[in-house]
Amino acid sequence: MExxxxxxxxxxxxxxxxxxxxxxxxxxxxxxxxxxxxKDINKIGACRVCVVEIEKARGLQPSCTYPVTEGMVVRTNTxxxxxxxxxxxxxxxxxxxxxCLTCSRSTDCELQALxxxxxxxxIRFQGENSNFPMDTSNPAIVRDPNKCILCRRCVAVCxxxxxxxxxxxxxxxxxxxxAPAFQHPLSxxxxxxCGQCVNVCPVGALKEKDEMQKxxxxxxxxxxxxxxxxxxxxxxxxxxxxxxxxxxxVTKKMVAAIRRLGIDKIFDTDFTxxxxxxxxxxxxxxxxxxxxxxxxxTSCSPxxxxxxxxxxxxxxxxxxxxxxPQQMFGALAKxxxxxKCGIDPAKIFSVSVMPCTAKKYExxxxxxxxxxxxxxxxxLTTRELAAMIKEAGxxxxxxxxxxxxxxMGISTGAALIFGVTGGVMEAxxxxxxxxxTGKTLEKxxxxxxxxxxxxxxxxxxxxxxxxxxxxxAHGLGNAKKLLERIKKGEAEYHFVEIMACPGGCIGxxxxxxxxxxxxxxxxxxxxxxxxxxxxxxxxSMELRKSHENPAIKTLYExxxxxxxxxxxxxxxxxxxxxxxxxxVLAEKEC
Amino acid sequence: xxxxxxxxxxxxxxxxxxxxxxxxxxxxxxGSMIPVLHEVQQAVGYLPEDVQAYVAEKMGVPLSxxxxxxxxxxxxxxxxxxxYKISICLGTACYxxxxxxILEEFxxxxxxxxGETTKDGLFTLEACRCxxxxxxxxxxxVNENVHGRLKITDVPxxxxxxxxMSREEAS
Numbered sequence: 001m002e003x004x005x006x007x008x009x010x011x012x013x014x015x016x017x018x019x020x021x022x023x024x025x026x027x028x029x030x031x032x033x034x035x036x037x038x039k040d041i042n043k044i045g046a047c048r049v050c051v052v053e054i055e056k057a058r059g060l061q062p063s064c065t066y067p068v069t070e071g072m073v074v075r076t077n078t079x080x081x082x083x084x085x086x087x088x089x090x091x092x093x094x095x096x097x098x099x100c101l102t103c104s105r106s107t108d109c110e111l112q113a114l115x116x117x118x119x120x121x122x123i124r125f126q127g128e129n130s131n132f133p134m135d136t137s138n139p140a141i142v143r144d145p146n147k148c149i150l151c152r153r154c155v156a157v158c159x160x161x162x163x164x165x166x167x168x169x170x171x172x173x174x175x176x177x178x179a180p181a182f183q184h185p186l187s188x189x190x191x192x193x194c195g196q197c198v199n200v201c202p203v204g205a206l207k208e209k210d211e212m213q214k215x216x217x218x219x220x221x222x223x224x225x226x227x228x229x230x231x232x233x234x235x236x237x238x239x240x241x242x243x244x245x246x247x248x249x250v251t252k253k254m255v256a257a258i259r260r261l262g263i264d265k266i267f268d269t270d271f272t273x274x275x276x277x278x279x280x281x282x283x284x285x286x287x288x289x290x291x292x293x294x295x296x297x298t299s300c301s302p303x304x305x306x307x308x309x310x311x312x313x314x315x316x317x318x319x320x321x322x323x324x325p326q327q328m329f330g331a332l333a334k335x336x337x338x339x340k341c342g343i344d345p346a347k348i349f350s351v352s353v354m355p356c357t358a359k360k361y362e363x364x365x366x367x368x369x370x371x372x373x374x375x376x377x378x379x380l381t382t383r384e385l386a387a388m389i390k391e392a393g394x395x396x397x398x399x400x401x402x403x404x405x406x407x408m409g410i411s412t413g414a415a416l417i418f419g420v421t422g423g424v425m426e427a428x429x430x431x432x433x434x435x436x437t438g439k440t441l442e443k444x445x446x447x448x449x450x451x452x453x454x455x456x457x458x459x460x461x462x463x464x465x466x467x468x469x470x471x472x473a474h475g476l477g478n479a480k481k482l483l484e485r486i487k488k489g490e491a492e493y494h495f496v497e498i499m500a501c502p503g504g505c506i507g508x509x510x511x512x513x514x515x516x517x518x519x520x521x522x523x524x525x526x527x528x529x530x531x532x533x534x535x536x537x538x539x540s541m542e543l544r545k546s547h548e549n550p551a552i553k554t555l556y557e558x559x560x561x562x563x564x565x566x567x568x569x570x571x572x573x574x575x576x577x578x579x580x581x582x583x584v585l586a587e588k589e590c
Numbered sequence: 591x592x593x594x595x596x597x598x599x600x601x602x603x604x605x606x607x608x609x610x611x612x613x614x615x616x617x618x619x620x621g622s623m624i625p626v627l628h629e630v631q632q633a634v635g636y637l638p639e640d641v642q643a644y645v646a647e648k649m650g651v652p653l654s655x656x657x658x659x660x661x662x663x664x665x666x667x668x669x670x671x672x673x674y675k676i677s678i679c680l681g682t683a684c685y686x687x688x689x690x691x692i693l694e695e696f697x698x699x700x701x702x703x704x705g706e707t708t709k710d711g712l713f714t715l716e717a718c719r720c721x722x723x724x725x726x727x728x729x730x731x732v733n734e735n736v737h738g739r740l741k742i743t744d745v746p747x748x749x750x751x752x753x754x755m756s757r758e759e760a761s
Binding site: 159164165166167168169170171172180181182189190581582584585587 | 639640642643644646647651652653654655656657658661662
């Protein structure tokens with residue numbers, strides 16, 4: 001690798017050619033503040049906060065986009081630099097609503113942190129303030145364009161990572177606004193509610209639709225029986241909200257914390273993840289053996305399902321009819337569970353804690369009422385759960401370790417890995433292999449489908465069926481590439497797993513945010529750290545195959561009878577509908 | 591996918607056929623968004639949402655990207671333009687000679703604000719910067735026709751002139 005030598009603040013640094021001044025400074029341990037910059041995602045030099053002096057260059061230059069050259073001399077801490085950075089942030093603040101105390105991002109806002117870091121005590125500029133309407137049009141994401149600082153991180157993640165392009169930068173000058181085309185509300189465009197924009201927003205301009213109040217009210221209502229489910233990926237990230245290092249699994253403390261919120265039963269989405277494998281695995285075998293539509297595509301990720309409905313309706317018949325674990329749980333929480341425990345299902349309030357914003361949308365889909373009620377009454381993101389734990393005054397880190405309630409709290413390692421990309425595929429393979437061959441699987445780890453590579457492929461020999469070809473994609477940008485390949489006949493598979501978010505659910509839009517500066521300072525990708533934690537936990541579990549879950553066996557014996565049976569069909573399976581990508585073109589046909 | 595009704599009658603190219611033709615012409619060329627939109631606007635007259643969405647689909651980019659470009663550049667319009675576009679110069683020379691008041695008079699007489707089009711689709715009112723005809727200040731152009739050394743009292747005459755022209759064409 002060709003190396004370049006430069007001097008930053010009198011310190012000599014050697015970095016690979018093609019590095020930016022910002023990257024070189026980081027290597028030298030010199031801190032340059034950033035705002036719009038987001039490692040691997042947004043590098044456009046839009047905000048000018050990271051400006052530095054570079055000898056022989058004109059004026060000040062943004063270090064996040066400026067490439068290093070041999071012999072370059074950089075100064076990051078001069079009066080001119082400090083004044084320019086302050087002026088830039090003051091200008092942003094001069095058109096920013098000063099409601100920090102009540103903002104959802106208070107103490108967790110990158111702009112606020114930056115203002116403090118740069119020592120901004122007053123705002124010297126005064127002018128007009130933006131007055132855009134809020135977008136509360138949909139069940140998942142709230143947009144407040146008045147808080148937007150036009151950093152365009154959300155635009156980058158929506159367009160370049162996800163390939164959705166629901167958000168863009170519209171208009172010009174003071175009227176500039178990050179919004180869907182024509183300033184339409186998100187509910188009327190091709191947004192899939194994945195919430196990746198929410199994850200990268202440095203301020204309070206993008207957040208999840210708050211459902212915490214609804215949950216508090218149910219907890220306070222003595223008539224309500226509140227049952228909670230927690231998704232696999234939540235336990236791999238919740239600790240970050242309480243100062244624990246990224247990659248800490250906090251399952252048992254999380255259970256203890258949720259119990260102390262005053263709910264009635266704490267169950268596990270992992271239980272229905274195992275159930276999903278039973279249904280989806282059998283659906284796969286059924287399609288394979290009866291000439292059904294292949295490749296079978298997973299349907300656990302509601303962002304992916306909506307993307308398929310709007311962008312690739314030609315693949316709707318490939319989607320598994322199995323509901324997501326959240327919705328399977330919801331359907332059982334108001335049928336099987338109350339029947340078994342002698343509770344009036346009308347009194348049950350079912351809450352799910354999800355790493356996801358799209359789950360808030362999924363629970364409100366009209367198909368999701370098979371129990372005779374709304375199957376899931378409220379969805380909290382990982383962030384919202386943390387906020388409720390804090391509001392309740394629970395000292396998370398000193399909690400004892402506690403177990404889930406029975407019977408819907410028993411699960412396997414196969415269910416746990418649903419939280420990472422490749423996990424559903426691996427869990428399915430563990431079960432499908434043993435069900436088909438009748439033999440015990442020697443090696444449970446299907447490492448080919450693990451990791452953060454965008455598209456992963458594997459071929460598994462499942463005698464007597466033969467070679468089963470599978471593919472895994474995470475992040476909708478990668479999904480698009482995979483689907484195009486399949487569409488053009490360039491690749492053929494039997495089974496495909498797609499997750500809307502990069503890394504799978506551990507990188508979901510409802511997970512704790514990892515700020516721009518944090519992403520810069522971490523040696524590893526934070527998604528890798530969460531992923532590793534999940535696989536380590538899987539390894540330590542006694543049960544690692546869904547079909548070995550005793551509570552699932554009992555569920556079939558007592559209630560469902562058999563996978564793909566009549567009751568399963570009614571409660572655990574669903575259907576999909578093509579939806580127009582652009583409403584205006586759907587209407588154009590004469 | 592393309593709307594067929596106008597195409598089948600054989601009368602004229604439908605707006606979606608226009609887009610097909612223009613986008614195909616620029617196929618594979620980097621940075622062709624602006625020329626494509628420019629040609630489509632010339633042929634269709636303006637760039638409403640369905641036209642932008644169709645361009646986006648045809649070019650394989652999100653609608654948000656197309657709209658970002660359209661809403662950035664002043665030369666693109668999402669509203670239909672009137673048959674006669676009145677552009678009043680608000681450059682320095684014209685302005686000091688009272689073109690601002692002339693613009694106000696047009697707004698009053700036509701019942702529209704600058705940037706808008708009359709309900710009958712006849713007039714669009716626009717303000718522009720220097721037309722390079724300061725000797726004629728205050729000056730305006732209606733489509734390609736220049737009207738100079740204007741007085742406020744000229745306003746009704748100009749409007750009537752084009753109304754009459756339109757009536758004549760119609761008969």
